[in-house]
Amino acid sequence: MNTLQSVPTLGTRPAAGGNPSRAETRELLARATYDLLVIGGGILGTSVAWHAAQSGLRVAMVDAGDFAGATSSASSKLVHGGLRYLQTGAVKLVAENHHERRVLAKDVAPHLVNPLTFHLPVYKGGPHGAGKLGAGVFAYSALSAFGDGVGRVISPKKAAAANPALRTEDLKAVAVYGDHQMNDSRVAVMTVRAAVQAGAVVLNHAEVTGLRSTRGRVTGAELRDRTDGSEFGVDARLVLNATGPWVDRLRRMEDPAADPSVRLSKGAHLVLRRRAPWRAAMATPIDKYRITFALPWEDQLLLGTTDEPYEGDPADVTATEADIRQILDEAAHSVRGEHLSRDLLTYAFAGLRVLPGGPGGVESAKRETVVSEGRGGMLSVAGGKWTTYRHIGRTVLDKLAKLPGGGALAASAEGEDAVSVRELVRRTPLPGLANPNAVAHRLLMEGAPGVRMDPPTARQLATHYGSLAFDIARLVNEDPALGERIHPDGPEIWAQVVYARDHEWAETADDVLRRRTTLTIRGLDTEDVRARVEKLLGERGEGQG
Numbered sequence: 001m002n003t004l005q006s007v008p009t010l011g012t013r014p015a016a017g018g019n020p021s022r023a024e025t026r027e028l029l030a031r032a033t034y035d036l037l038v039i040g041g042g043i044l045g046t047s048v049a050w051h052a053a054q055s056g057l058r059v060a061m062v063d064a065g066d067f068a069g070a071t072s073s074a075s076s077k078l079v080h081g082g083l084r085y086l087q088t089g090a091v092k093l094v095a096e097n098h099h100e101r102r103v104l105a106k107d108v109a110p111h112l113v114n115p116l117t118f119h120l121p122v123y124k125g126g127p128h129g130a131g132k133l134g135a136g137v138f139a140y141s142a143l144s145a146f147g148d149g150v151g152r153v154i155s156p157k158k159a160a161a162a163n164p165a166l167r168t169e170d171l172k173a174v175a176v177y178g179d180h181q182m183n184d185s186r187v188a189v190m191t192v193r194a195a196v197q198a199g200a201v202v203l204n205h206a207e208v209t210g211l212r213s214t215r216g217r218v219t220g221a222e223l224r225d226r227t228d229g230s231e232f233g234v235d236a237r238l239v240l241n242a243t244g245p246w247v248d249r250l251r252r253m254e255d256p257a258a259d260p261s262v263r264l265s266k267g268a269h270l271v272l273r274r275r276a277p278w279r280a281a282m283a284t285p286i287d288k289y290r291i292t293f294a295l296p297w298e299d300q301l302l303l304g305t306t307d308e309p310y311e312g313d314p315a316d317v318t319a320t321e322a323d324i325r326q327i328l329d330e331a332a333h334s335v336r337g338e339h340l341s342r343d344l345l346t347y348a349f350a351g352l353r354v355l356p357g358g359p360g361g362v363e364s365a366k367r368e369t370v371v372s373e374g375r376g377g378m379l380s381v382a383g384g385k386w387t388t389y390r391h392i393g394r395t396v397l398d399k400l401a402k403l404p405g406g407g408a409l410a411a412s413a414e415g416e417d418a419v420s421v422r423e424l425v426r427r428t429p430l431p432g433l434a435n436p437n438a439v440a441h442r443l444l445m446e447g448a449p450g451v452r453m454d455p456p457t458a459r460q461l462a463t464h465y466g467s468l469a470f471d472i473a474r475l476v477n478e479d480p481a482l483g484e485r486i487h488p489d490g491p492e493i494w495a496q497v498v499y500a501r502d503h504e505w506a507e508t509a510d511d512v513l514r515r516r517t518t519l520t521i522r523g524l525d526t527e528d529v530r531a532r533v534e535k536l537l538g539e540r541g542e543g544q545g
């Protein structure tokens with residue numbers, strides 16, 4: 001049994017090539033004038049920072065909490081075309097989403113984005129008939145040129161063979177289609193890394209408390225480092241407000257009279273231990289608009305989501321007891337009861353959709369990106385989908401280039417080379433691009449003498465870090481104690497904590513346990529584990545932190 005005393009000690013040395021310390025980063029941020037300051041390090045801000053840095057601009061990005069600590073780690077983890085949107089006739093939107101999904105899965109992040117087969121069960125008395133759903137999944141698959149197979153209808157018997165948890169009473173047929181899924185917080189941190197490799201300077205746990213302005217135009221921000229309370233400022237020619245659910249709060253810093261631009265809707269999810277392997281996910285229509293998902297994810301079962309108007313402080317959003325009950329009740333439409341028992345629940349979380357204002361219920365509101373330009377020239381952008389984050393990043397960059405102060409951006413988008421730069425940016429992979437099967441195989445075969453990695457750990461590293469997993473294996477080879485599991489019931493090892501601290505901007509135990517690894521979602525972040533992670537984080541080497 002691991003004890004506090006047995007925490008490996010390698011972590012006291014800063015890893016070679018690790019991130020600069022927070023003090024150094026603050027200094028870098030305060031010293032220069034940036035072409036672009038991105039406020040908000042969710043996936044949307046990170047995407048813009050990545051694309052802008054790739055275009056050669058001097059970019060800074062800050063987040064009040066952890067990167068992807070809000071909405072971007074609270075999604076349904078789907079990289080999808082959005083079957084539901086077909087109902088509203090949004091054919092072009094679905095085709096665009098499919099295109100981005102396939103580029104992500106094929107070129108940009110094949111090591112992090114995985115194919116997933118979906119079953120859409122049709123029950124007697126359900127909101128849609130088998131004919132309609134069959135036609136829907138066929139059209140859906142046609143819009144991605146049948147790249148994931150042909151959407152079709154199968155018998156309940158065949159569906160139950162792929163997924164023994166499927167409730168078969170009153171089941172008439174099952175429609176089948178293909179999409180993808182990911183670990184959203186891991187893809188986000190890999191995208192932050194891509195932005196930094198392209199030259200962006202980033203700092204998490206640094207909150208914007210006010211905006212700087214010059215002759216009425218927003219030209220920077222005042223910040224407070226939440227880890228030690230220190231205050232500093234950043235100057236920039238352009239400022240992007242990518243603060244998701246906080247978007248109007250930042251807009252009011254620019255113009256106290258700014259009208260609300262968005263409304264919020266809460267979506268909660270549950271994670272449960274899985275009792276059997278699932279070879280297909282379930283997407284079950286609850287009513288005309290809503291679908292409830294039951295997804296195999298991280299060897300667990302992910303259930304959700306809800307869709308309720310939310311008016312409180314975005315920082316306070318949580319999954320309530322009522323949310324938990326609703327999600328379990330809705331899942332029971334198609335999942336057998338024994339797979340939904342409360343003692344299997346390991347984690348519950350909630351996030352906020354940012355929706356355009358307007359009439360009608362939140363469940364029928366369009367999932368569009370909301371963009372507005374404020375009185376002081378700050379561009380605010382929120383909403384949209386994880387799936388299309390690269391597309392949103394490029395679109396926002398184009399808008400920024402047209403603003404006064406966007407000269408450097410406009411220059412990077414013009415001239416003979418501009419087309420090829422854009423093309424390059426379109427296909428640039430995330431760090432660690434590799435075939436995860438080959439990475440896992442090498443991890444199993446190539447340990448130092450006496451150091452053996454077990455297969456679930458090798459698989460976990462390969463599918464969450466790609467070829468960067470070899471850097472983690474190197475830590476283990478240097479100090480075999482770092483190869484021990486953090487918790488006996490999860491595949492993750494201590495080297496990942498050291499790596500998260502030195503290379504992935506992890507500052508708090510939650511950064512490590514909830515977002516760099518899957519310990520929290522598996523319900524394995526015990527007090528002992530937390531204390532040991534905090535100890536390792538505190539042992540950052542000289543000059544770090």
Ligand SMILES: Cc1cc2nc3c(=O)[nH]c(=O)nc-3n(C[C@H](O)[C@H](O)[C@H](O)COP(=O)(O)OP(=O)(O)OC[C@H]3O[C@@H](n4cnc5c(N)ncnc54)[C@H](O)[C@@H]3O)c2cc1C
Pocket residue numbers: 039040041042043044045046062063064065066067068069070071072073074075076077078079080206207208209242243244245246266267268305350351352353354381382383384385386387388
């Ligand atoms: C329940 C739910 C399920 C979803 N499922 C999917 C899905 O399966 N597939 C899909 O494609 N999309 C999905 N989405 C949509 C997707 O998750 C979002 O579009 C995306 O995460 C939005 O990212 P963002 O960067 O705009 O916001 P956020 O991730 O919320 O980032 C905003 C950041 O701004 C920071 N911030 C706020 N105030 C300040 C300040 N003063 N100073 C500095 N930083 C600040 C916050 O700390 C936060 O990290 C889902 C959304 C929800 C809510």
